[in-house]
Amino acid sequence: MITIDNKGYYGEFGGAFIPEMLHPNVEELRQLYLEIMDDETFKKEFQQLLRDYVGRPSPLYLAERLSAHYNASIYLKREDLNHTGAHKINNTIGQILLAQRLGKKRIIAETGAGQHGVATATVCALKGIKCIVYMGEVDIKRQAPNVARMKMLGAEVRPARSGSKTLKDATNEAIRDWINNPEDTHYIIGSVVGPHPYPDMVARFQSVISEEMLWQLLDQTGKEDPDIIIACVGGGSNAAGAYYHYLNREQVRLIAVEAAGLGVESGESAATSVLGSKGIIHGSRTLLMQTPDGQIIEPYSISAGLDYPGIGPLHAHLIKSGRAEPVSITDKEALASAYFVSQKEGIIPALETAHAFSALEKIKYNSTDVIVINLSGRGDKDLETYIKHYDKFH
Amino acid sequence: MVLSTGYWVTRTKNSLPNTHYPIPNTQKMSRIQQLFSEKKENILNIYFTAGFPKLDSTKEIILSLEEAGVDLVEVGMPYSDPLADGPTIQQSGQVALKNGMTLDLLFEQLEAVRNSSSIPLILMGYFNQVMQYGEQNFFTRCKNVGIDGLILPDLPVYEYETYYKTMIEEAGLDISFLITPQTSPERIKKIDELTSGFIYMVSNSSITGAKKGISDKQIAYFNRINKMNLSNPRLLGFGISNHETFSTACQYANGAIIGSAYINALNNTKDINRTTMEFVEMVKGQAIDAKIL
């Protein structure tokens, strides 16, 4: 059984390792999040926005040409069709409603690929709340279209200039901002990371993905269960959402796809479950890439959304307990999949999601298997990268 | 039978809550406790990042601080991702790590310092560093090299009580927890119970080095804490940088902690001893003299 206790532990992973300055905010959330999320008017508002604003349910699409190529039944859960182009908005809609109920007047967020930043800027515009997004300087360069979108939506994008200048550092800066603004601010974390209750709260908001999969699969295949669910893992929110209602259905295989960057052994990688060890990152006891002295190692991946040296505590637990199978995919393999899927199915996936598609080349399965790939986002934001490498792959 | 569990019995007998923990080696006070038993005001605690500005600056810094009349020294273990720290301490940590500072090296340096210094030493760092060293190893090593106390800002009270309290007590180390203007009275009482040595009173909810000066709102908070009659002495930290802020802090607490301002002073210095003497003189200014008179 996969469960979380009231201190936020999945097995030995989780908890809230935060400085005292954050305690009041995090404790307020911990005490109230379940109550607020269970409230009928909250649920109604959340579901209505997911339907009318985000465009849910997202389709579950049988990808026939991919299925023929890989000799299995491959379904794509189309989170790329959500408003703003990724799964991230499921969480930001939930958290903005929660922030309103907590009386917060100012929203901060971190972003890697910019998808979470855009999704946060979007819901802040929707509700007329001030929005500040921290983004690593490196990511600001490689995800320029999303930076422009955030500005267009009225958000302020603040560059994170410390460390590797990517997602980890943007998260540090957001946490520091929260410490400095303890009263009026809510921090919308973009993945199932951070101190309890964030991993659980974000997983619950994203769980709409697998909730829909249950009836969509029943409809299309006659069974609620697929054989395999594949999702990419940066912090792990799209994977958590796609796994959520199947966590305790042991017959469903869960594949967690991580970014190997230039190769797991290359020193330029973000394959946390292989390279990581137990430790604390961003307030959570989980798996992370670190030196023997506990200094956090700067990760690398071509994909800004997977370029993170940790994974959420749920995933650490799923992987260490054997419930989920980790797969590492290099930049090159992900790029190849992105071009392949684009031309096989007419869908340009996000670079993050391209990693999930590559897992089809690595895992063992049967021809009778029903495989769901969580298509976490669309590739518009990555066009510059795709065009740059296009000739090498054609 | 369920009702005969120890928990139930304790509750029904309405016995005293288990809040008194024996300190090992009771006849011998720790250096920190000794200090606070002898000196009640104007206590100056200075923080520096080990390995900054140079890898081997540790000894010279500590001896200079002691010579300058500082009461306690807080030794920062440089960390890649110091969440509670502002840019000054972050950058000093990055320099220190680039210089090659490691925990083992730091322990060696501190062991060497202990031969010629008796100033209370407190290690400050992030809990991941302790975890990776091995918690028990870390605490034992601290004790063996002559460290007196710990400040681990991201070690939560719950985890401390559940897993580490006994280990830290058995190693004979003091531990300071933080309180902020937002910490609730019940939690402050709990923190007072768990603290040994002194409470680290964060002057304003912020990261280190973030805010300058002390406002009326902060003073109301200091007064509120003073009225609580806590059992531990309190040092005020965050935003204390000069004579003015130090003397204000000393009016409302037993003393103060200075970090970023000292790191800034050390930046680009050619003479650590001289910079330190001048810095401490600047901070103490005439305030101490005035108080003595």
Ligand SMILES: Cc1ncc(COP(=O)(O)O)c(C=O)c1O
């Ligand atoms: C499209 C897409 N997929 C996946 C991710 C990775 O995040 P997570 O692991 O939280 O789903 C991101 C992050 O930015 C993303 O934009």
